[in-house]
Amino acid sequence: MEKMSKSYEDYLEALVMLGGTTDAAVRSVDLAAKMGVSKASVNKAVGILKEKGFADQPYYGDITLTAEGYAYGSSVLERHQMLFAFLHKALGIEAERAEKEACMMEHAISDESFEKWRCFIKDLDL
DSSP, rough: OOOOOHHHHHHHHHHHHTOOSSSOBBBBHHHHHHHTOOHHHHHHHHHHHHHHHHOOOOOOOOHHHHHHHHHHHHHHHHHHHHHHHHHIIITTOOOHHHHHHHHHHHSSOHHHHHHHHHHHGGOOOO
């Protein structure tokens, strides 16, 4: 799967966090609030996600994720949660800093490296 930019990965992650699936829709205003951006920014980003086949949105309607978009967004969220848990619980990094750094790391690490890291830490019970 083609890797999206950090910004679009953040949108997909936020859609999943807001409960968006292939069946459950998310309102643009809720996504804008979650992301801390304007509705215009959301509309532009959703347009790109639609072009890439990750989201659907009828004219001025709510946003749903395609199966591919949900899988991508869920994988970004999982990376974030695992990285945060490792940084905060295993390494003792303060929560706010661990949150910010997990967000940076989730976009930078390759799929292959993340899988090797996941196998390495699976016994830590985080």
